[in-house]
Amino acid sequence: MPTIYDVIENVGRELYLRALKDIPADVRAALRKGWERERQSGNRSAEQVMFTILENVRTADAQDTLVCQDTGLPVFLVDIGADLGINVAELEQRLRVACERATREYPLRSNTVHPLTRKHTGVNTGEGIPVIHLAFIPGSMSIHIRMAPKGSGSENMSFLKMLNPSEGIRGIRKFVLECILESGARPCPPVIVGVGLGGTSDTAMQLAKKASTFRGIGSRNPDPEIAQLEQWLLEKINQTGLGPQGLGGATTALAVHIEWAHTHISQNPVAVNIQCWRGERAEAIVHADGSVTYLDGAS
Ligand code: SF4
Known part of the structure:
Protein backbone atom coordinates (compact mmCIF):
# COMPACT_ATOMS: atom_id res chain seq x y z
CA MET A 1 0.00 0.00 0.00
CA PRO A 2 1.66 3.27 -1.08
CA THR A 3 2.02 5.92 1.61
CA ILE A 4 0.87 9.51 1.09
CA TYR A 5 4.55 10.39 0.52
CA ASP A 6 4.82 7.78 -2.26
CA VAL A 7 1.77 9.41 -3.86
CA ILE A 8 3.28 12.90 -3.50
CA GLU A 9 6.48 11.71 -5.18
CA ASN A 10 4.59 10.17 -8.11
CA VAL A 11 2.41 13.26 -8.48
CA GLY A 12 5.45 15.56 -8.42
CA ARG A 13 7.08 13.53 -11.20
CA GLU A 14 3.88 13.50 -13.26
CA LEU A 15 3.31 17.26 -12.81
CA TYR A 16 6.83 18.05 -14.02
CA LEU A 17 6.18 16.13 -17.24
CA ARG A 18 2.63 17.42 -17.71
CA ALA A 19 3.74 21.03 -17.29
CA LEU A 20 6.31 20.57 -20.06
CA LYS A 21 4.02 18.71 -22.45
CA ASP A 22 0.48 19.94 -21.90
CA ILE A 23 -0.25 23.66 -22.25
CA PRO A 24 -3.12 24.62 -19.90
CA ALA A 25 -6.55 25.19 -21.49
CA ASP A 26 -6.71 28.89 -20.57
CA VAL A 27 -3.29 29.54 -22.17
CA ARG A 28 -4.38 27.73 -25.34
CA ALA A 29 -7.55 29.85 -25.47
CA ALA A 30 -5.55 33.07 -25.02
CA LEU A 31 -3.13 32.04 -27.79
CA ARG A 32 -6.04 31.31 -30.16
CA LYS A 33 -7.53 34.71 -29.29
CA GLY A 34 -4.19 36.35 -30.10
CA TRP A 35 -4.03 34.57 -33.45
CA GLU A 36 -7.59 35.70 -34.23
CA ARG A 37 -6.74 39.30 -33.26
CA GLU A 38 -3.71 39.36 -35.56
CA ARG A 39 -5.72 37.74 -38.37
CA GLN A 40 -8.45 40.37 -38.10
CA SER A 41 -5.94 43.20 -37.99
CA GLY A 42 -4.50 41.97 -41.30
CA ASN A 43 -0.95 41.72 -39.91
CA ARG A 44 0.19 38.68 -41.93
CA SER A 45 3.55 38.32 -40.21
CA ALA A 46 2.10 38.45 -36.66
CA GLU A 47 -0.70 36.08 -37.70
CA GLN A 48 1.89 33.65 -39.05
CA VAL A 49 3.93 33.76 -35.83
CA MET A 50 0.82 33.06 -33.74
CA PHE A 51 -0.15 30.25 -36.12
CA THR A 52 3.32 28.71 -35.75
CA ILE A 53 3.02 28.84 -31.94
CA LEU A 54 -0.35 27.06 -32.13
CA GLU A 55 1.14 24.50 -34.53
CA ASN A 56 3.95 23.94 -32.03
CA VAL A 57 1.35 23.14 -29.33
CA ARG A 58 -0.58 20.83 -31.70
CA THR A 59 2.60 18.97 -32.66
CA ALA A 60 3.53 18.46 -28.99
CA ASP A 61 0.03 17.06 -28.37
CA ALA A 62 0.15 14.76 -31.39
CA GLN A 63 3.62 13.43 -30.58
CA ASP A 64 3.16 13.46 -26.80
CA THR A 65 6.37 15.42 -26.46
CA LEU A 66 7.70 18.61 -24.88
CA VAL A 67 6.42 21.97 -26.13
CA CYS A 68 9.86 23.59 -25.79
CA GLN A 69 13.40 22.34 -25.25
CA ASP A 70 13.87 24.28 -22.01
CA THR A 71 12.90 21.98 -19.14
CA GLY A 72 13.40 24.85 -16.70
CA LEU A 73 14.05 24.95 -13.00
CA PRO A 74 11.31 23.19 -11.01
CA VAL A 75 9.14 25.41 -8.79
CA PHE A 76 6.39 24.02 -6.56
CA LEU A 77 3.60 25.82 -4.72
CA VAL A 78 2.15 23.46 -2.14
CA ASP A 79 -0.95 24.15 -0.04
CA ILE A 80 -0.99 21.58 2.77
CA GLY A 81 -4.14 20.77 4.68
CA ALA A 82 -3.25 21.73 8.23
CA ASP A 83 -5.29 18.81 9.63
CA LEU A 84 -3.35 16.16 7.69
CA GLY A 85 -0.33 16.08 10.00
CA ILE A 86 2.13 16.04 7.10
CA ASN A 87 5.85 15.71 7.76
CA VAL A 88 7.11 18.69 5.78
CA ALA A 89 10.73 17.54 5.58
CA GLU A 90 9.56 14.24 4.04
CA LEU A 91 7.28 16.05 1.59
CA GLU A 92 10.12 18.31 0.44
CA GLN A 93 12.46 15.35 0.04
CA ARG A 94 9.85 13.46 -2.03
CA LEU A 95 9.36 16.43 -4.36
CA ARG A 96 13.11 16.55 -4.84
CA VAL A 97 13.16 12.84 -5.72
CA ALA A 98 10.18 13.44 -8.03
CA CYS A 99 12.24 15.93 -10.07
CA GLU A 100 15.22 13.58 -10.20
CA ARG A 101 13.03 10.68 -11.33
CA ALA A 102 11.31 12.77 -14.03
CA THR A 103 14.73 13.85 -15.29
CA ARG A 104 16.21 10.35 -15.35
CA GLU A 105 13.19 8.32 -16.37
CA TYR A 106 11.67 10.49 -19.16
CA PRO A 107 14.54 11.60 -19.69
CA LEU A 108 14.62 15.42 -19.46
CA ARG A 109 17.46 17.82 -20.12
CA SER A 110 19.03 18.84 -16.83
CA ASN A 111 19.63 22.56 -16.41
CA THR A 112 20.79 22.82 -12.81
CA VAL A 113 24.33 24.12 -12.34
CA HIS A 114 26.50 25.62 -9.58
CA PRO A 115 26.33 29.43 -9.93
CA LEU A 116 30.13 29.86 -9.97
CA THR A 117 31.63 26.67 -11.38
CA ARG A 118 28.62 26.03 -13.70
CA LYS A 119 29.04 22.34 -12.91
CA HIS A 120 25.87 20.35 -13.68
CA THR A 121 24.11 18.31 -11.02
CA GLY A 122 22.58 16.30 -13.87
CA VAL A 123 19.20 15.68 -12.25
CA ASN A 124 17.43 19.07 -12.13
CA THR A 125 17.86 19.32 -8.37
CA GLY A 126 20.57 20.93 -6.27
CA GLU A 127 21.13 23.43 -3.50
CA GLY A 128 17.77 25.22 -3.13
CA ILE A 129 16.32 23.39 -6.14
CA PRO A 130 13.50 22.52 -6.52
CA VAL A 131 12.09 25.78 -5.23
CA ILE A 132 9.24 24.86 -2.87
CA HIS A 133 6.77 27.35 -1.37
CA LEU A 134 4.58 25.93 1.37
CA ALA A 135 1.33 27.19 2.87
CA PHE A 136 -0.87 25.54 5.49
CA ILE A 137 -4.62 25.63 5.00
CA PRO A 138 -6.71 25.39 8.19
CA GLY A 139 -9.51 22.82 8.11
CA SER A 140 -8.24 21.17 4.89
CA MET A 141 -7.50 17.45 4.53
CA SER A 142 -5.86 17.56 1.10
CA ILE A 143 -2.64 18.76 -0.53
CA HIS A 144 -2.82 21.06 -3.53
CA ILE A 145 0.41 20.86 -5.54
CA ARG A 146 1.13 23.35 -8.32
CA MET A 147 4.26 22.94 -10.40
CA ALA A 148 6.02 25.15 -12.95
CA PRO A 149 9.29 24.36 -14.73
CA LYS A 150 10.58 27.92 -15.16
CA GLY A 151 12.40 28.28 -18.47
CA SER A 152 15.21 30.79 -18.52
CA CYS A 276 6.70 33.23 -21.98
CA TRP A 277 3.78 32.13 -24.17
CA ARG A 278 3.98 28.47 -23.18
CA GLY A 279 2.61 29.34 -19.70
CA GLU A 280 3.95 26.10 -18.29
CA ARG A 281 2.18 24.84 -15.18
CA ALA A 282 0.35 21.80 -13.93
CA GLU A 283 -1.50 21.02 -10.74
CA ALA A 284 -3.12 18.26 -8.77
CA ILE A 285 -4.88 17.63 -5.49
CA VAL A 286 -3.76 14.74 -3.33
CA HIS A 287 -6.61 13.62 -1.07
CA ALA A 288 -6.24 12.15 2.42
CA ASP A 289 -7.08 8.64 1.14
CA GLY A 290 -4.22 8.82 -1.40
CA SER A 291 -6.43 9.41 -4.45
CA VAL A 292 -5.35 12.15 -6.86
CA THR A 293 -7.27 14.66 -8.94
CA TYR A 294 -5.29 16.28 -11.77
CA LEU A 295 -6.51 19.78 -12.63
CA ASP A 296 -5.96 21.52 -15.93
CA GLY A 297 -3.63 24.10 -14.44
CA ALA A 298 -5.80 27.21 -14.57
CA SER A 299 -6.85 27.83 -10.97
S1 SF4 B 1 11.21 31.61 -23.18
FE1 SF4 B 1 9.71 29.93 -23.05
S2 SF4 B 1 9.15 29.39 -25.17
FE2 SF4 B 1 11.04 30.67 -25.21
S3 SF4 B 1 12.72 29.16 -25.24
FE3 SF4 B 1 12.37 29.69 -23.07
S4 SF4 B 1 10.87 28.18 -22.29
FE4 SF4 B 1 10.86 28.06 -24.54
Missing part, protein backbone atom coordinates in the same frame (compact mmCIF):
# COMPACT_ATOMS: atom_id res chain seq x y z
CA GLY A 153 14.30 32.87 -21.59
CA SER A 154 11.47 34.33 -19.60
CA GLU A 155 12.86 33.89 -16.08
CA ASN A 156 15.91 35.95 -17.06
CA MET A 157 13.45 38.78 -17.66
CA SER A 158 12.85 39.38 -13.94
CA PHE A 159 13.16 42.82 -12.43
CA LEU A 160 12.97 44.44 -9.01
CA LYS A 161 12.95 48.12 -8.14
CA MET A 162 12.51 49.72 -4.75
CA LEU A 163 10.64 52.82 -5.91
CA ASN A 164 10.25 55.91 -3.81
CA PRO A 165 6.74 55.93 -2.27
CA SER A 166 6.22 59.41 -3.74
CA GLU A 167 6.49 57.90 -7.24
CA GLY A 168 3.13 56.20 -6.62
CA ILE A 169 1.14 54.55 -9.37
CA ARG A 170 2.90 56.57 -12.10
CA GLY A 171 6.24 55.12 -11.03
CA ILE A 172 4.80 51.59 -11.03
CA ARG A 173 3.32 51.99 -14.53
CA LYS A 174 6.55 53.47 -15.88
CA PHE A 175 8.74 50.72 -14.39
CA VAL A 176 6.57 47.87 -15.71
CA LEU A 177 6.49 49.36 -19.23
CA GLU A 178 10.27 49.89 -19.14
CA CYS A 179 10.73 46.19 -18.22
CA ILE A 180 8.63 45.13 -21.21
CA LEU A 181 10.55 47.33 -23.62
CA GLU A 182 13.91 46.22 -22.19
CA SER A 183 12.90 42.54 -22.51
CA GLY A 184 11.85 42.86 -26.16
CA ALA A 185 11.75 39.47 -27.90
CA ARG A 186 13.86 37.63 -25.31
CA PRO A 187 11.01 36.15 -23.21
CA CYS A 188 9.27 34.76 -26.34
CA PRO A 189 6.20 37.02 -26.54
CA PRO A 190 3.25 36.97 -26.29
CA VAL A 191 3.99 36.96 -22.58
CA ILE A 192 2.10 36.76 -19.31
CA VAL A 193 3.29 39.63 -17.16
CA GLY A 194 3.39 39.11 -13.41
CA VAL A 195 3.74 42.14 -11.15
CA GLY A 196 4.36 41.98 -7.39
CA LEU A 197 3.60 45.10 -5.38
CA GLY A 198 4.53 45.74 -1.77
CA GLY A 199 5.88 43.53 0.99
CA THR A 200 9.66 43.42 1.27
CA SER A 201 11.94 43.00 -1.75
CA ASP A 202 11.78 39.18 -1.61
CA THR A 203 8.00 39.16 -1.08
CA ALA A 204 7.49 41.38 -4.12
CA MET A 205 9.51 38.99 -6.29
CA GLN A 206 7.57 35.97 -5.05
CA LEU A 207 4.28 37.73 -5.67
CA ALA A 208 5.37 38.58 -9.22
CA LYS A 209 6.20 34.91 -9.86
CA LYS A 210 2.87 33.77 -8.46
CA ALA A 211 1.10 36.33 -10.66
CA SER A 212 2.92 35.41 -13.88
CA THR A 213 2.87 31.67 -13.43
CA PHE A 214 0.06 30.39 -11.28
CA ARG A 215 -2.97 32.57 -12.04
CA GLY A 216 -5.57 31.74 -14.67
CA ILE A 217 -5.08 33.84 -17.79
CA GLY A 218 -7.04 37.06 -17.69
CA SER A 219 -8.32 36.52 -14.14
CA ARG A 220 -8.69 39.84 -12.37
CA ASN A 221 -7.39 40.74 -8.92
CA PRO A 222 -10.36 41.09 -6.52
CA ASP A 223 -9.15 44.57 -5.47
CA PRO A 224 -10.83 46.92 -8.00
CA GLU A 225 -7.94 49.41 -8.08
CA ILE A 226 -5.41 46.65 -8.68
CA ALA A 227 -7.69 45.13 -11.34
CA GLN A 228 -7.88 48.52 -13.06
CA LEU A 229 -4.09 48.74 -13.12
CA GLU A 230 -3.90 45.22 -14.61
CA GLN A 231 -6.22 46.28 -17.43
CA TRP A 232 -4.38 49.57 -18.03
CA LEU A 233 -1.01 47.83 -18.24
CA LEU A 234 -2.32 45.13 -20.59
CA GLU A 235 -3.64 47.75 -23.00
CA LYS A 236 -0.46 49.82 -22.90
CA ILE A 237 1.81 46.78 -23.31
CA ASN A 238 -0.16 45.65 -26.35
CA GLN A 239 0.05 49.18 -27.76
CA THR A 240 3.86 49.00 -27.77
CA GLY A 241 3.62 47.06 -31.04
CA LEU A 242 6.35 44.59 -30.03
CA GLY A 243 4.01 41.74 -30.95
CA PRO A 244 4.49 37.96 -31.15
CA GLN A 245 8.19 37.03 -30.87
CA GLY A 246 8.99 40.78 -31.00
CA LEU A 247 8.37 40.88 -34.75
CA GLY A 248 5.57 43.43 -34.56
CA GLY A 249 1.86 43.13 -33.86
CA ALA A 250 -0.90 43.76 -31.36
CA THR A 251 -0.34 40.69 -29.16
CA THR A 252 2.67 41.40 -26.95
CA ALA A 253 0.98 40.18 -23.74
CA LEU A 254 -1.76 37.62 -23.18
CA ALA A 255 -2.39 38.93 -19.67
CA VAL A 256 -1.13 41.14 -16.87
CA HIS A 257 -1.64 39.82 -13.34
CA ILE A 258 -0.78 41.72 -10.18
CA GLU A 259 -0.47 40.30 -6.67
CA TRP A 260 0.15 42.60 -3.72
CA ALA A 261 0.98 42.80 -0.03
CA HIS A 262 1.08 45.67 2.44
CA THR A 263 4.46 47.33 2.72
CA HIS A 264 6.47 49.76 4.85
CA ILE A 265 5.50 53.43 4.93
CA SER A 266 8.86 54.33 3.37
CA GLN A 267 9.05 51.47 0.84
CA ASN A 268 7.45 50.87 -2.55
CA PRO A 269 8.79 47.57 -3.96
CA VAL A 270 7.76 46.63 -7.49
CA ALA A 271 8.79 43.31 -9.02
CA VAL A 272 8.15 42.07 -12.54
CA ASN A 273 8.38 38.45 -13.66
CA ILE A 274 7.66 37.66 -17.27
CA GLN A 275 6.30 34.30 -18.35
Whole structure:
Protein backbone atom coordinates (compact mmCIF):
# COMPACT_ATOMS: atom_id res chain seq x y z
CA MET A 1 0.00 0.00 0.00
CA PRO A 2 1.66 3.27 -1.08
CA THR A 3 2.02 5.92 1.61
CA ILE A 4 0.87 9.51 1.09
CA TYR A 5 4.55 10.39 0.52
CA ASP A 6 4.82 7.78 -2.26
CA VAL A 7 1.77 9.41 -3.86
CA ILE A 8 3.28 12.90 -3.50
CA GLU A 9 6.48 11.71 -5.18
CA ASN A 10 4.59 10.17 -8.11
CA VAL A 11 2.41 13.26 -8.48
CA GLY A 12 5.45 15.56 -8.42
CA ARG A 13 7.08 13.53 -11.20
CA GLU A 14 3.88 13.50 -13.26
CA LEU A 15 3.31 17.26 -12.81
CA TYR A 16 6.83 18.05 -14.02
CA LEU A 17 6.18 16.13 -17.24
CA ARG A 18 2.63 17.42 -17.71
CA ALA A 19 3.74 21.03 -17.29
CA LEU A 20 6.31 20.57 -20.06
CA LYS A 21 4.02 18.71 -22.45
CA ASP A 22 0.48 19.94 -21.90
CA ILE A 23 -0.25 23.66 -22.25
CA PRO A 24 -3.12 24.62 -19.90
CA ALA A 25 -6.55 25.19 -21.49
CA ASP A 26 -6.71 28.89 -20.57
CA VAL A 27 -3.29 29.54 -22.17
CA ARG A 28 -4.38 27.73 -25.34
CA ALA A 29 -7.55 29.85 -25.47
CA ALA A 30 -5.55 33.07 -25.02
CA LEU A 31 -3.13 32.04 -27.79
CA ARG A 32 -6.04 31.31 -30.16
CA LYS A 33 -7.53 34.71 -29.29
CA GLY A 34 -4.19 36.35 -30.10
CA TRP A 35 -4.03 34.57 -33.45
CA GLU A 36 -7.59 35.70 -34.23
CA ARG A 37 -6.74 39.30 -33.26
CA GLU A 38 -3.71 39.36 -35.56
CA ARG A 39 -5.72 37.74 -38.37
CA GLN A 40 -8.45 40.37 -38.10
CA SER A 41 -5.94 43.20 -37.99
CA GLY A 42 -4.50 41.97 -41.30
CA ASN A 43 -0.95 41.72 -39.91
CA ARG A 44 0.19 38.68 -41.93
CA SER A 45 3.55 38.32 -40.21
CA ALA A 46 2.10 38.45 -36.66
CA GLU A 47 -0.70 36.08 -37.70
CA GLN A 48 1.89 33.65 -39.05
CA VAL A 49 3.93 33.76 -35.83
CA MET A 50 0.82 33.06 -33.74
CA PHE A 51 -0.15 30.25 -36.12
CA THR A 52 3.32 28.71 -35.75
CA ILE A 53 3.02 28.84 -31.94
CA LEU A 54 -0.35 27.06 -32.13
CA GLU A 55 1.14 24.50 -34.53
CA ASN A 56 3.95 23.94 -32.03
CA VAL A 57 1.35 23.14 -29.33
CA ARG A 58 -0.58 20.83 -31.70
CA THR A 59 2.60 18.97 -32.66
CA ALA A 60 3.53 18.46 -28.99
CA ASP A 61 0.03 17.06 -28.37
CA ALA A 62 0.15 14.76 -31.39
CA GLN A 63 3.62 13.43 -30.58
CA ASP A 64 3.16 13.46 -26.80
CA THR A 65 6.37 15.42 -26.46
CA LEU A 66 7.70 18.61 -24.88
CA VAL A 67 6.42 21.97 -26.13
CA CYS A 68 9.86 23.59 -25.79
CA GLN A 69 13.40 22.34 -25.25
CA ASP A 70 13.87 24.28 -22.01
CA THR A 71 12.90 21.98 -19.14
CA GLY A 72 13.40 24.85 -16.70
CA LEU A 73 14.05 24.95 -13.00
CA PRO A 74 11.31 23.19 -11.01
CA VAL A 75 9.14 25.41 -8.79
CA PHE A 76 6.39 24.02 -6.56
CA LEU A 77 3.60 25.82 -4.72
CA VAL A 78 2.15 23.46 -2.14
CA ASP A 79 -0.95 24.15 -0.04
CA ILE A 80 -0.99 21.58 2.77
CA GLY A 81 -4.14 20.77 4.68
CA ALA A 82 -3.25 21.73 8.23
CA ASP A 83 -5.29 18.81 9.63
CA LEU A 84 -3.35 16.16 7.69
CA GLY A 85 -0.33 16.08 10.00
CA ILE A 86 2.13 16.04 7.10
CA ASN A 87 5.85 15.71 7.76
CA VAL A 88 7.11 18.69 5.78
CA ALA A 89 10.73 17.54 5.58
CA GLU A 90 9.56 14.24 4.04
CA LEU A 91 7.28 16.05 1.59
CA GLU A 92 10.12 18.31 0.44
CA GLN A 93 12.46 15.35 0.04
CA ARG A 94 9.85 13.46 -2.03
CA LEU A 95 9.36 16.43 -4.36
CA ARG A 96 13.11 16.55 -4.84
CA VAL A 97 13.16 12.84 -5.72
CA ALA A 98 10.18 13.44 -8.03
CA CYS A 99 12.24 15.93 -10.07
CA GLU A 100 15.22 13.58 -10.20
CA ARG A 101 13.03 10.68 -11.33
CA ALA A 102 11.31 12.77 -14.03
CA THR A 103 14.73 13.85 -15.29
CA ARG A 104 16.21 10.35 -15.35
CA GLU A 105 13.19 8.32 -16.37
CA TYR A 106 11.67 10.49 -19.16
CA PRO A 107 14.54 11.60 -19.69
CA LEU A 108 14.62 15.42 -19.46
CA ARG A 109 17.46 17.82 -20.12
CA SER A 110 19.03 18.84 -16.83
CA ASN A 111 19.63 22.56 -16.41
CA THR A 112 20.79 22.82 -12.81
CA VAL A 113 24.33 24.12 -12.34
CA HIS A 114 26.50 25.62 -9.58
CA PRO A 115 26.33 29.43 -9.93
CA LEU A 116 30.13 29.86 -9.97
CA THR A 117 31.63 26.67 -11.38
CA ARG A 118 28.62 26.03 -13.70
CA LYS A 119 29.04 22.34 -12.91
CA HIS A 120 25.87 20.35 -13.68
CA THR A 121 24.11 18.31 -11.02
CA GLY A 122 22.58 16.30 -13.87
CA VAL A 123 19.20 15.68 -12.25
CA ASN A 124 17.43 19.07 -12.13
CA THR A 125 17.86 19.32 -8.37
CA GLY A 126 20.57 20.93 -6.27
CA GLU A 127 21.13 23.43 -3.50
CA GLY A 128 17.77 25.22 -3.13
CA ILE A 129 16.32 23.39 -6.14
CA PRO A 130 13.50 22.52 -6.52
CA VAL A 131 12.09 25.78 -5.23
CA ILE A 132 9.24 24.86 -2.87
CA HIS A 133 6.77 27.35 -1.37
CA LEU A 134 4.58 25.93 1.37
CA ALA A 135 1.33 27.19 2.87
CA PHE A 136 -0.87 25.54 5.49
CA ILE A 137 -4.62 25.63 5.00
CA PRO A 138 -6.71 25.39 8.19
CA GLY A 139 -9.51 22.82 8.11
CA SER A 140 -8.24 21.17 4.89
CA MET A 141 -7.50 17.45 4.53
CA SER A 142 -5.86 17.56 1.10
CA ILE A 143 -2.64 18.76 -0.53
CA HIS A 144 -2.82 21.06 -3.53
CA ILE A 145 0.41 20.86 -5.54
CA ARG A 146 1.13 23.35 -8.32
CA MET A 147 4.26 22.94 -10.40
CA ALA A 148 6.02 25.15 -12.95
CA PRO A 149 9.29 24.36 -14.73
CA LYS A 150 10.58 27.92 -15.16
CA GLY A 151 12.40 28.28 -18.47
CA SER A 152 15.21 30.79 -18.52
CA GLY A 153 14.30 32.87 -21.59
CA SER A 154 11.47 34.33 -19.60
CA GLU A 155 12.86 33.89 -16.08
CA ASN A 156 15.91 35.95 -17.06
CA MET A 157 13.45 38.78 -17.66
CA SER A 158 12.85 39.38 -13.94
CA PHE A 159 13.16 42.82 -12.43
CA LEU A 160 12.97 44.44 -9.01
CA LYS A 161 12.95 48.12 -8.14
CA MET A 162 12.51 49.72 -4.75
CA LEU A 163 10.64 52.82 -5.91
CA ASN A 164 10.25 55.91 -3.81
CA PRO A 165 6.74 55.93 -2.27
CA SER A 166 6.22 59.41 -3.74
CA GLU A 167 6.49 57.90 -7.24
CA GLY A 168 3.13 56.20 -6.62
CA ILE A 169 1.14 54.55 -9.37
CA ARG A 170 2.90 56.57 -12.10
CA GLY A 171 6.24 55.12 -11.03
CA ILE A 172 4.80 51.59 -11.03
CA ARG A 173 3.32 51.99 -14.53
CA LYS A 174 6.55 53.47 -15.88
CA PHE A 175 8.74 50.72 -14.39
CA VAL A 176 6.57 47.87 -15.71
CA LEU A 177 6.49 49.36 -19.23
CA GLU A 178 10.27 49.89 -19.14
CA CYS A 179 10.73 46.19 -18.22
CA ILE A 180 8.63 45.13 -21.21
CA LEU A 181 10.55 47.33 -23.62
CA GLU A 182 13.91 46.22 -22.19
CA SER A 183 12.90 42.54 -22.51
CA GLY A 184 11.85 42.86 -26.16
CA ALA A 185 11.75 39.47 -27.90
CA ARG A 186 13.86 37.63 -25.31
CA PRO A 187 11.01 36.15 -23.21
CA CYS A 188 9.27 34.76 -26.34
CA PRO A 189 6.20 37.02 -26.54
CA PRO A 190 3.25 36.97 -26.29
CA VAL A 191 3.99 36.96 -22.58
CA ILE A 192 2.10 36.76 -19.31
CA VAL A 193 3.29 39.63 -17.16
CA GLY A 194 3.39 39.11 -13.41
CA VAL A 195 3.74 42.14 -11.15
CA GLY A 196 4.36 41.98 -7.39
CA LEU A 197 3.60 45.10 -5.38
CA GLY A 198 4.53 45.74 -1.77
CA GLY A 199 5.88 43.53 0.99
CA THR A 200 9.66 43.42 1.27
CA SER A 201 11.94 43.00 -1.75
CA ASP A 202 11.78 39.18 -1.61
CA THR A 203 8.00 39.16 -1.08
CA ALA A 204 7.49 41.38 -4.12
CA MET A 205 9.51 38.99 -6.29
CA GLN A 206 7.57 35.97 -5.05
CA LEU A 207 4.28 37.73 -5.67
CA ALA A 208 5.37 38.58 -9.22
CA LYS A 209 6.20 34.91 -9.86
CA LYS A 210 2.87 33.77 -8.46
CA ALA A 211 1.10 36.33 -10.66
CA SER A 212 2.92 35.41 -13.88
CA THR A 213 2.87 31.67 -13.43
CA PHE A 214 0.06 30.39 -11.28
CA ARG A 215 -2.97 32.57 -12.04
CA GLY A 216 -5.57 31.74 -14.67
CA ILE A 217 -5.08 33.84 -17.79
CA GLY A 218 -7.04 37.06 -17.69
CA SER A 219 -8.32 36.52 -14.14
CA ARG A 220 -8.69 39.84 -12.37
CA ASN A 221 -7.39 40.74 -8.92
CA PRO A 222 -10.36 41.09 -6.52
CA ASP A 223 -9.15 44.57 -5.47
CA PRO A 224 -10.83 46.92 -8.00
CA GLU A 225 -7.94 49.41 -8.08
CA ILE A 226 -5.41 46.65 -8.68
CA ALA A 227 -7.69 45.13 -11.34
CA GLN A 228 -7.88 48.52 -13.06
CA LEU A 229 -4.09 48.74 -13.12
CA GLU A 230 -3.90 45.22 -14.61
CA GLN A 231 -6.22 46.28 -17.43
CA TRP A 232 -4.38 49.57 -18.03
CA LEU A 233 -1.01 47.83 -18.24
CA LEU A 234 -2.32 45.13 -20.59
CA GLU A 235 -3.64 47.75 -23.00
CA LYS A 236 -0.46 49.82 -22.90
CA ILE A 237 1.81 46.78 -23.31
CA ASN A 238 -0.16 45.65 -26.35
CA GLN A 239 0.05 49.18 -27.76
CA THR A 240 3.86 49.00 -27.77
CA GLY A 241 3.62 47.06 -31.04
CA LEU A 242 6.35 44.59 -30.03
CA GLY A 243 4.01 41.74 -30.95
CA PRO A 244 4.49 37.96 -31.15
CA GLN A 245 8.19 37.03 -30.87
CA GLY A 246 8.99 40.78 -31.00
CA LEU A 247 8.37 40.88 -34.75
CA GLY A 248 5.57 43.43 -34.56
CA GLY A 249 1.86 43.13 -33.86
CA ALA A 250 -0.90 43.76 -31.36
CA THR A 251 -0.34 40.69 -29.16
CA THR A 252 2.67 41.40 -26.95
CA ALA A 253 0.98 40.18 -23.74
CA LEU A 254 -1.76 37.62 -23.18
CA ALA A 255 -2.39 38.93 -19.67
CA VAL A 256 -1.13 41.14 -16.87
CA HIS A 257 -1.64 39.82 -13.34
CA ILE A 258 -0.78 41.72 -10.18
CA GLU A 259 -0.47 40.30 -6.67
CA TRP A 260 0.15 42.60 -3.72
CA ALA A 261 0.98 42.80 -0.03
CA HIS A 262 1.08 45.67 2.44
CA THR A 263 4.46 47.33 2.72
CA HIS A 264 6.47 49.76 4.85
CA ILE A 265 5.50 53.43 4.93
CA SER A 266 8.86 54.33 3.37
CA GLN A 267 9.05 51.47 0.84
CA ASN A 268 7.45 50.87 -2.55
CA PRO A 269 8.79 47.57 -3.96
CA VAL A 270 7.76 46.63 -7.49
CA ALA A 271 8.79 43.31 -9.02
CA VAL A 272 8.15 42.07 -12.54
CA ASN A 273 8.38 38.45 -13.66
CA ILE A 274 7.66 37.66 -17.27
CA GLN A 275 6.30 34.30 -18.35
CA CYS A 276 6.70 33.23 -21.98
CA TRP A 277 3.78 32.13 -24.17
CA ARG A 278 3.98 28.47 -23.18
CA GLY A 279 2.61 29.34 -19.70
CA GLU A 280 3.95 26.10 -18.29
CA ARG A 281 2.18 24.84 -15.18
CA ALA A 282 0.35 21.80 -13.93
CA GLU A 283 -1.50 21.02 -10.74
CA ALA A 284 -3.12 18.26 -8.77
CA ILE A 285 -4.88 17.63 -5.49
CA VAL A 286 -3.76 14.74 -3.33
CA HIS A 287 -6.61 13.62 -1.07
CA ALA A 288 -6.24 12.15 2.42
CA ASP A 289 -7.08 8.64 1.14
CA GLY A 290 -4.22 8.82 -1.40
CA SER A 291 -6.43 9.41 -4.45
CA VAL A 292 -5.35 12.15 -6.86
CA THR A 293 -7.27 14.66 -8.94
CA TYR A 294 -5.29 16.28 -11.77
CA LEU A 295 -6.51 19.78 -12.63
CA ASP A 296 -5.96 21.52 -15.93
CA GLY A 297 -3.63 24.10 -14.44
CA ALA A 298 -5.80 27.21 -14.57
CA SER A 299 -6.85 27.83 -10.97
S1 SF4 B 1 11.21 31.61 -23.18
FE1 SF4 B 1 9.71 29.93 -23.05
S2 SF4 B 1 9.15 29.39 -25.17
FE2 SF4 B 1 11.04 30.67 -25.21
S3 SF4 B 1 12.72 29.16 -25.24
FE3 SF4 B 1 12.37 29.69 -23.07
S4 SF4 B 1 10.87 28.18 -22.29
FE4 SF4 B 1 10.86 28.06 -24.54
